[in-house]
Amino acid sequence: MSLDKETVRKIAYLARIRVPEDALAGLVAELNHIIGWVEQLGEVATEGVEPMASVVEITLPARADEVSDGGIAEQVLKNAPEPVVAPGTDGGYFAVPKVVE
Amino acid sequence: MMVDGDAAADVAGLSLAEVVRLIARRKLSSEEVTHACLDRIERYGGKLVAVAGCEPEHALNHARAADAVIARRRSTGRGDASLLGVPLAHKDMFYRQGRISACGSRIRAGFVPDRTAAALERLDAAGALDIARLNMAEFALGVTGHNPVAGTPHNPWNPDFVTGGSSSGSGVAVAAGLAYGALGSDTGGSIRFPAACCGIVGMKTTYGRVSRFGAMPLSYSLDTVGPLTRTVTDNALMLGIIAGFDGRDPAASRLAVPNYLATIEDGVKSLRLGVPENHFLEPLTPEVRKLIEDAIDAFRRLGAKIVAVRVPESVAVTNGMTTMITTTEGAALHARWMRERPGDYGRQTLGRLVAGALTPATTYIEALNRRPAVLAEFMAAVFGAADVLVTPVMMGPVPTIAESDVGANPGFAQTIFAMGHATRPFNYLGLPGLSVPMGFTANGLPSSFQLVGRPFDEATLYRAARAYERETGCTDKAPDLSKLA
Numbered sequence: 001m002s003l004d005k006e007t008v009r010k011i012a013y014l015a016r017i018r019v020p021e022d023a024l025a026g027l028v029a030e031l032n033h034i035i036g037w038v039e040q041l042g043e044v045a046t047e048g049v050e051p052m053a054s055v056v057e058i059t060l061p062a063r064a065d066e067v068s069d070g071g072i073a074e075q076v077l078k079n080a081p082e083p084v085v086a087p088g089t090d091g092g093y094f095a096v097p098k099v100v101e
Numbered sequence: 102m103m104v105d106g107d108a109a110a111d112v113a114g115l116s117l118a119e120v121v122r123l124i125a126r127r128k129l130s131s132e133e134v135t136h137a138c139l140d141r142i143e144r145y146g147g148k149l150v151a152v153a154g155c156e157p158e159h160a161l162n163h164a165r166a167a168d169a170v171i172a173r174r175r176s177t178g179r180g181d182a183s184l185l186g187v188p189l190a191h192k193d194m195f196y197r198q199g200r201i202s203a204c205g206s207r208i209r210a211g212f213v214p215d216r217t218a219a220a221l222e223r224l225d226a227a228g229a230l231d232i233a234r235l236n237m238a239e240f241a242l243g244v245t246g247h248n249p250v251a252g253t254p255h256n257p258w259n260p261d262f263v264t265g266g267s268s269s270g271s272g273v274a275v276a277a278g279l280a281y282g283a284l285g286s287d288t289g290g291s292i293r294f295p296a297a298c299c300g301i302v303g304m305k306t307t308y309g310r311v312s313r314f315g316a317m318p319l320s321y322s323l324d325t326v327g328p329l330t331r332t333v334t335d336n337a338l339m340l341g342i343i344a345g346f347d348g349r350d351p352a353a354s355r356l357a358v359p360n361y362l363a364t365i366e367d368g369v370k371s372l373r374l375g376v377p378e379n380h381f382l383e384p385l386t387p388e389v390r391k392l393i394e395d396a397i398d399a400f401r402r403l404g405a406k407i408v409a410v411r412v413p414e415s416v417a418v419t420n421g422m423t424t425m426i427t428t429t430e431g432a433a434l435h436a437r438w439m440r441e442r443p444g445d446y447g448r449q450t451l452g453r454l455v456a457g458a459l460t461p462a463t464t465y466i467e468a469l470n471r472r473p474a475v476l477a478e479f480m481a482a483v484f485g486a487a488d489v490l491v492t493p494v495m496m497g498p499v500p501t502i503a504e505s506d507v508g509a510n511p512g513f514a515q516t517i518f519a520m521g522h523a524t525r526p527f528n529y530l531g532l533p534g535l536s537v538p539m540g541f542t543a544n545g546l547p548s549s550f551q552l553v554g555r556p557f558d559e560a561t562l563y564r565a566a567r568a569y570e571r572e573t574g575c576t577d578k579a580p581d582l583s584k585l586a
């Protein structure tokens with residue numbers, strides 16, 4: 001893949017970024033360099049290496065999946081005009097009138 | 102308490118670790134050392150274009166409060182904040198709630214953040230004073246230190262020469278004795294360049310080692326935060342305080358932070374120092390080559406095992422990958438200002454961001470996806486044979502401000518790209534790199550080598566650098582500022 005002046009002018013226009021005419025040639029050369037380099041990287045053996053966005057292993061910190069507030073499903077369901085207790089679940093549901101025909 | 106001129110120079114010439122000790126033992130008061138720093142900021146800060154903002158009365162009040170704590174501690178024996186009362190100053194992109202953070206720009210000249218950077222919170226908790234905001238390259242984009250918007254800082258060794266960027270003011274302030282240590286950020290060399298150009302020690306930390314929360318973002322995938330200090334020990338002392346997990350930076354690592362000071366004097370006997378056979382020692386000017394060969398000899402004398410290593414060919418494109426990822430992610434952050442206020446940017450900053458804005462998305466994603474494979478290849482080739490890799494920081498001597506001004510000399514753009522030859526690869530790879538002074542080139546400006554280590558192995562870099570520093574006294578010299586006054 002490589003880019004020409006017309007394409008770069010068009011991308012800049014679509015991105016709503018003003019590029020002076022005298023800067024176009026330099027930009028085209030720079031972008032084509034970058035595309036070429038990334039193609040070179042394609043030659044690195046990746047077998048057994050998982051693609052990831054970060055170089056060092058990072059797991060997003062997540063809080064424990066537990067009830068931190070409430071835990072009072074029964075009381076909450078008392079507000080429901082028509083509580084429905086589904087068989088096989090440990091909680092109930094709100095039943096609402098059908099609104100879409 | 103007033104300090105006369107010579108005594109102020111003596112106090113300002115101390116290292117961070119020495120000041121910590123002298124304040125804790127009450128040989129010096131925080132007020133005295135803060136006064137000495139403020140005095141130098143007043144005398145040299147403006148001439149060196151190093152300081153973006155400073156409120157002396159505010160700093161002195163904090164110093165007096167620290168002295169009061171120290172006096173109480175003496176009577177109660179309580180409290181051991183490790184940097185209590187020590188004046189530091191930081192790159193003007195570490196936010197402090199309610200205080201301007203201009204980021205070296207016109208666009209953010211009046212920006213008042215609503216949060217305080219994690220690194221500043223940690224230094225605050227250790228009792229350090231934050232006495233000034235330091236000038237920087239516009240939005241942290243720029244390796245030489247030029248800044249047509251906020252002013253170009255001058256090198257304290259010779260004001261005609263560049264300071265290196267983008268943490269330009271941090272390099273100047275520490276080298277010139279305006280503060281005992283400074284935070285910087287490094288996305289492609291922005292800590293290591295100013296450290297090298299100003300003859301001090303600068304650590305580009307492993308990606309994820311220090312929280313970036315509350316630090317102006319440039320490139321999510323590459324930005325790192327680290328200290329610039331006069332000595333190796335000072336650097337380890339500061340990193341030990343700022344490093345560690347922080348849930349507010351999704352990239353922050355949960356790995357425990359080692360006690361860097363506990364192993365720093367252990368020497369380099371049996372340490373394997375890798376000397377690259379390819380890429381990093383070419384194209385090198387003869388005088389920088391001589392300096393780095395002398396440095397390698399010093400390591401050999403100290404008992405390190407010198408091993409030749411061949412780095413993978415893929416390293417050759419990592420300079421370009423770092424440049425592209427930086428400008429592409431930067432352009433995403435700057436998109437709105439680029440459209441609405443293009444005239445408020447410096448020409449070079451805007452030009453680089455525009456290139457990022459026009460980079461194809463597939464190219465950007467491919468470059469990120471390849472990182473682990475390129476790193477795996479690099480680790481196997483280099484750290485299978487060596488514990489630490491040595492490279493130069495810059496391939497030639499520090500340039501003058503005039504010759505490296507791309508506005509005036511468009512041909513220098515290529516040279517600026519080439520400046521990152523030995524630094525940008527390690528941002529792409531995420532590895533730690535420590536810039537250590539190794540002597541002076543014929544123009545009288547400092548030159549540095551870089552020690553690169555395994556991920557999160559900053560401790561070994563400090564240990565090796567400290568052994569070299571002890572042997573050579575490489576951080577003993579300070580610039581003579583009398584010509585400036």
